[in-house]
Amino acid sequence: MTQFYRPTKAVIDLNAIQQNLQMFKERSGKAEIIAVVKADAYGHGMMEVARKALENGVNWLAVATPDEALLLVEHEIEANILVMGHTPAAFIPVAQRHGISVAAISLDWLLAAGGATDSDLPPLKVHLKVDTGMRRVGVQAEEVSEALQLIKSRLFSFEGLFTHFATADEDRNELFQQQVKTMATVVREINDPSLMIHVSNSAAAIMHPDLAFDAVRIGISLYGIAPSSYVENNMPFTLAPALALETEIVHVKCVKAGEAISYGATYHCEQDEWIATLPIGYADGLLRGLQGQEVLVRGRRMPIVGRICMDQCMIRLPEKMPEGEKVQLIGRQDGAQIRIEEWAGKLETIAYEIPVNLTKRVPRTYC
Numbered sequence: 432m433t434q435f436y437r438p439t440k441a442v443i444d445l446n447a448i449q450q451n452l453q454m455f456k457e458r459s460g461k462a463e464i465i466a467v468v469k470a471d472a473y474g475h476g477m478m479e480v481a482r483k484a485l486e487n488g489v490n491w492l493a494v495a496t497p498d499e500a501l502l503l504v505e506h507e508i509e510a511n512i513l514v515m516g517h518t519p520a521a522f523i524p525v526a527q528r529h530g531i532s533v534a535a536i537s538l539d540w541l542l543a544a545g546g547a548t549d550s551d552l553p554p555l556k557v558h559l560k561v562d563t564g565m566r567r568v569g570v571q572a573e574e575v576s577e578a579l580q581l582i583k584s585r586l587f588s589f590e591g592l593f594t595h596f597a598t599a600d601e602d603r604n605e606l607f608q609q610q611v612k613t614m615a616t617v618v619r620e621i622n623d624p625s626l627m628i629h630v631s632n633s634a635a636a637i638m639h640p641d642l643a644f645d646a647v648r649i650g651i652s653l654y655g656i657a658p659s660s661y662v663e664n665n666m667p668f669t670l671a672p673a674l675a676l677e678t679e680i681v682h683v684k685c686v687k688a689g690e691a692i693s694y695g696a697t698y699h700c701e702q703d704e705w706i707a708t709l710p711i712g713y714a715d716g717l718l719r720g721l722q723g724q725e726v727l728v729r730g731r732r733m734p735i736v737g738r739i740c741m742d743q744c745m746i747r748l749p750e751k752m753p754e755g756e757k758v759q760l761i762g763r764q765d766g767a768q769i770r771i772e773e774w775a776g777k778l779e780t781i782a783y784e785i786p787v788n789l790t791k792r793v794p795r796t797y798c
């Protein structure tokens with residue numbers, strides 16, 4: 432393994448992922464788990480997460496892009512792989528060769544993909560995406576029969592049928608009910624028991640286990656993160672957060688009352704204050720909007736003061752502490768905890784954005 436000298440690192444607990452997987456298995460009954468490992472497994476490391484999932488009985492991995500699918504193939508990850516987003520025609524023979532399943536996202540796509548297939552290779556495995564209300568990709572419900580004709584007349588193997596919810600993470604709502612109803616109609620109309628039908632993301636799998644069909648696509652909560660505060664407040668089981676972010680104090684000094692800290696001199700010490708410097712900044716994913724966010728040192732919360740720099744930031748200590756002292760930015764320390772959801776609240780965004788913004792410079796280590 433590459434050695435890193437800077438103490439800043441993300442520690443991924445693969446057992447937490449295993450535990451979350453187990454929860455979803457129990458909740459989803461006979462349905463398969465499709466582990467969503469797009470975007471480098473939401474920043475947790477695609478290969479490590481994929482291997483852990485496969486070790487634990489998962490047969491399906493889902494990614495967003497053809498390149499992500501190919502990365503799994505190149506690393507000899509043996510699983511069924513589904514590309515959920517758009518697959519360009521140029522990738523079609525590659526998908527055929529490697530047995531990668533792809534989403535059929537429109538009638539035009541079916542035509543183009545049909546024209547791009549290579550008849551010397553096995554048929555292209557497709558999952559028909561139905562746009563039941565997300566309005567992103569997918570055929571409209573009225574186009575389904577035409578899509579079926581196209582699928583039958585081309586070098587395709589019709590493997591799956593799916594849709595995606597726009598509001599599964601909110602309180603019971605009309606759009607969600609509407610999407611469920613539209614999908615139910617499509618499923619009835621197609622009436623093909625050989626198809627793998629999957630509709631649920633994490634939020635739907637948590638809140639509506641009755642909608643599991645043949646498989647559920649679990650992304651964010653595989654990593655122990657709640658899809659929204661609504662789901663978090665109504666969780667029927669506990670999620671185990673998988674990602675921790677740590678560093679160490681590299682410099683400590685007493686800054687005099689009235690003196691300012693960091694770029695823009697936005698923070699002034701009210702009294703003489705012990706200020707520590709941490710070797711982590713916005714180029715690592717500690718976004719500038721996290722100024723004021725607390726970190727844990729010795730299990731106690733201390734604020735980030737002054738502007739966050741590209742590679743460093745400062746925190747205020749209650750008393751002098753030594754250099755080398757462990758700092759937990761995300762995760763548990765001595766009974767205290769800072770969760771990704773807390774960062775999301777501070778940044779006024781969703782938790783999804785946090786781990787995918789931890790950059791390559793932050794080594795991922797596994798426990």
Ligand SMILES: *Cc1c(COP(=O)(O)O)cnc(C)c1O
Pocket residue numbers: 467469515595631632633634648649650651652658
């Ligand atoms: C990303 C994605 C998922 C996973 O959603 P989570 O909310 O992270 O569980 C499922 N389905 C599709 C189509 C997606 O793009």
